[in-house]
Amino acid sequence: MAAAVKVLPFPTPIFLLVYLSTTVAASSVGHEIHRGFSVAHDTSYSQFQPLLADPTGVFSLGFLRGGDGDSSLLDLAVLHLPSSTALWRATLARPLGWRADVSLSFNGSLVLSDSERGILWSTPAVDAGERLVLLDSSNLQVQKLAAGGAVVVLWESFNFPADTLVQGQNFTSAAVVKSIDQRFSMRVAESYVALYMEFPGGVPPVIYWKHAAMEAKAEIVAGGGAIYARVGEGFLGMYQTDSAPVDVLPFSSFNRGIRGLRRLTLESDGNLRDYYWNGTIWVRDLEAIADRCEIPASCGAYGLCGNSGGCRCLDDAREAEGGCLPAASGDFCDAANNEFGILRRKGVDLAHKELAAREKVASLEECEGSCEQNCSCWGAIYNNASGYCYWLDYPIQSLMEADQKAATATDGESEWDGGRASAGALQRPQFSFVSINRALVNSQIALVLIIIA
Structure with missing residues (x-):
């Protein structure tokens, strides 16, 4: 929007x-x-x-x-x-x-x-x-x-392109737009444009925002050519041919006849924004992710973004302003460095769960155990209402505070555990997440984080 x-x-x-x-x-x-x-x-x-x-x-x-x-x-x-x-x-x-x-x-x-x-x-x-x-x-x-x-x-x-597309510039699947710090990227696929988190160490890019083609003015034809995106006068269009767009993502100035240089920039906070030059200043025309808490790095690694937009740390042991825990980049599959601890917390949610890998399981214990047994799993999110277990195979970023209207009296409490202990009965839907680099002993320790919403 x-x-x-x-x-x-x-x-x-x-x-x-x-x-x-x-x-x-x-x-x-x-x-x-x-x-x-x-x-x-x-x-x-x-x-x-x-x-x-x-x-x-x-x-x-x-x-x-x-x-x-x-x-x-x-x-x-x-x-x-x-x-x-x-x-x-x-x-x-x-x-x-x-x-x-x-x-x-x-x-x-x-x-x-x-x-x-x-x-x-x-x-x-x-x-x-x-x-x-x-x-x-x-x-x-x-x-x-x-x-x-x-x-x-x-x-x-x-x-x-680097971090910016300008009006009239075709953006194809052969190109990648990356933020200046290289932490985020934008790519175009067969039927959508998406934003991704980028990680070192061979971790595949992780999608966190997706805009699919609506195909209102033209349909995507199989074998009809690759999809490309282009910034137009007040919109981001997706095309298969120049005759008609297969999708139009409108900006605030759409159909207002505002002319001038436009730029679509993937900024260092991970948000995609469009601006037009009015001759004096850049005027913001689009902010792809309106809710700050839905930006994956809004509060830093292992930060918690509150309903009011403020930040705190998942373990409550420090202030988010000073940094919560170091951004992890270890290898859980390394037999010499495979120790971990567990943090369970209530009152936490994950933005864009619909884009995460998931599978139905019978219990929280099964969800947690499946993550523990998979050395590429950094976190698991379990919803006991739907039975879905979401696996996160990338270093933990910021998470969201759950809707407080649905929270129980114990929501927001966190608990450390030096190993995998079973969780007690839950009264409401829950989510789980994995991974932290935490120097608990002489070697680097990966923390498995279980989050309950």
């Missing part, structure tokens, strides 16, 4: 100063880069070193500084100059500090490198590439000229 339009704060004088300085600097660079081009990163630029401009002067490719002080990082990015917002970033092999001694060159392909570590990022090797251009759509392209002056596109940034 689209949220109400929210106007972001008016730019500060510091913002305006940055905008003016980046715009003036960008006006001095060219609109094309040709073979033989090479430029070193210049740290005398405080925020952005422009290297290439689009014909309108609104967008620029260059070295962008992210963060402040000694911890600031360097990105190769396409910037929207009026707002100093990055619309595209190169996916580097590793983070680079702002003072990194790097250079960008073009000899058929675009290459970011340094003298010690070699190539840090590049477009595919294309000997035929003749020029690099930045279009007035913010699309960066490697091109060559064919007979008769026809332009052949050999590579384009629109096929390799």
Whole structure:
């Protein structure tokens, strides 16, 4: 559901100063880069070193500084100059500090490198590439000229998005949008668009939001081509062909005739938001997940999001503001590190249970036991009203406080157990969840967490 339009704060004088300085600097660079081009990163630029401009002067490719002080990082990015917002970033092999001694060159392909570590990022090797251009759509392209002056596109940034899609950019199943911190991703599938949590260590992405095609204006035809998504004027459309969308997800400005640059960004909190540029500020037009507690990392790992939107820790042993427990990334299947403890808690629920793997079982004990016997299980959620057991095969993130109208007097209490003990009789539906990295002894201990709602 689209949220109400929210106007972001008016730019500060510091913002305006940055905008003016980046715009003036960008006006001095060219609109094309040709073979033989090479430029070193210049740290005398405080925020952005422009290297290439689009014909309108609104967008620029260059070295962008992210963060402040000694911890600031360097990105190769396409910037929207009026707002100093990055619309595209190169996916580097590793983070680079702002003072990194790097250079960008073009000899058929675009290459970011340094003298010690070699190539840090590049477009595919294309000997035929003749020029690099930045279009007035913010699309960066490697091109060559064919007979008769026809332009052949050999590579384009629109096929390799970072955290943002802009209006008119096709988003296919071959691409992945990821938040800046790489913790969340957006993907398009055969009949839906979805958001996922990303984990290290080979853990598969975990879905937490899904929008399926309604097929109101056009139906998906088997064998009729792949589905792709595209930001339109006030909506996110899903298409199989350009003739008609198979789905339209409306934004707040849908059918209001509001024009201007639009961007759909997967932000670092895991929410998907759309904005349009009104000439002065970015205006929020969509917030895919309206309830903060339904965002998987809203209160951090092992946090509990309350009905009022506040955070606390599942074990009640600390304040959520200081961090509950470390985000886990261990391997329960490692025979040398397979000890665990158990935490059972009442008054807790899991957002988006309909997207989790589940199976009917006879009891809480069976649900808990099935998780214990599966070394890839981090948590189990049992509902004694439906008999469903939900398994969570990924490190625990934030959970939701259950509806207090249905809670019993003991809801909200937590209990630690050093091993798998059987649970007592329950008076209401319940949920279970698994996994925590908890240093109880010299080795890393995985905590199995049982949650009762």
